[in-house]
Amino acid sequence: MRNRTGSQPADGWTQSDEFHWHTCDIVADVVTGQAERRPLVASTARIAAGERVLATGAGDQYRLRAVGNGRYRSTGVAAVGRPGFVVGALALNALGNAARRKRAEKDTVPRWVHDGGGELTITQLSAYLVHPRNPLSLGFTGLDQIDLPEPGVFEARYHDMYGKGYMTVRLATPWASLVFALAALAAFPSHPRLLGGAWLPPNFEQRCNHFGRPVRPAQRLVLGQG
Numbered sequence: 001m002r003n004r005t006g007s008q009p010a011d012g013w014t015q016s017d018e019f020h021w022h023t024c025d026i027v028a029d030v031v032t033g034q035a036e037r038r039p040l041v042a043s044t045a046r047i048a049a050g051e052r053v054l055a056t057g058a059g060d061q062y063r064l065r066a067v068g069n070g071r072y073r074s075t076g077v078a079a080v081g082r083p084g085f086v087v088g089a090l091a092l093n094a095l096g097n098a099a100r101r102k103r104a105e106k107d108t109v110p111r112w113v114h115d116g117g118g119e120l121t122i123t124q125l126s127a128y129l130v131h132p133r134n135p136l137s138l139g140f141t142g143l144d145q146i147d148l149p150e151p152g153v154f155e156a157r158y159h160d161m162y163g164k165g166y167m168t169v170r171l172a173t174p175w176a177s178l179v180f181a182l183a184a185l186a187a188f189p190s191h192p193r194l195l196g197g198a199w200l201p202p203n204f205e206q207r208c209n210h211f212g213r214p215v216r217p218a219q220r221l222v223l224g225q226g
Contacts, residue, residue: 013211016151016174020204023178024218026054030124030185031221045121045128052123059120059129059173061136062112112170120173125186127171127179136169140186148199154179185222194222
């Protein structure tokens with residue numbers, strides 16, 4: 001899975017730090033009811049009434065699904081010649097069929113499959129990923145589960161409106177922490193990762209101060225302590 005969190009520049013302040021710094025600023029405005037004062041952000045996404053675009057950026061989506069149903073094509077071989085040649089040809093064919101069967105069985109195990117990337121638009125209520133074949137619209141109040149399984153990756157589970165059952169999706173984006181925080185504020189206000197501050201890197205405020213980039217106390221505002 002591609003990680004879009006950024007690399008380490010020479011001065012030690014990373015692109016990931018920059019995204020987290022802006023994430024704190026956005027979350028602070030949302031918590032204090034000041035999101036409307038933020039600058040307008042251009043986006044091609046179709047948003048609902050009452051939504052405000054807070055950030056855009058690159059994103060890749062992954063689905064947890066099987067890529068096969070266990071079927072494979074078994075081949076036969078007609079070997080003519082000396083006994084040794086015939087036995088060898090039949091053995092090679094059997095090995096080929098066994099490999100195809102094993103590969104087909106492996107394809108029935110759900111895995112993270114890349115379903116395309118594009119521009120990600122984030123509002124206080126939703127995340128939209130533009131893609132010509134697989135667009136993604138995640139309304140935060142329609143999600144059943146959310147998490148940050150690794151840096152730069154937001155994970156959500158929801159019930160598909162087209163009857164496909166429960167779906168699990170991951171968004172790889174430098175805005176992963178922002179998507180998580182806004183989704184939690186909208187629909188999971190007691191999420192342990194939100195209340196515990198684990199939606200941000202450890203000691204992030206201290207890191208910001210160290211690099212001369214004081215950050216708004218987003219976590220204290222989330223807890224009502226700002």
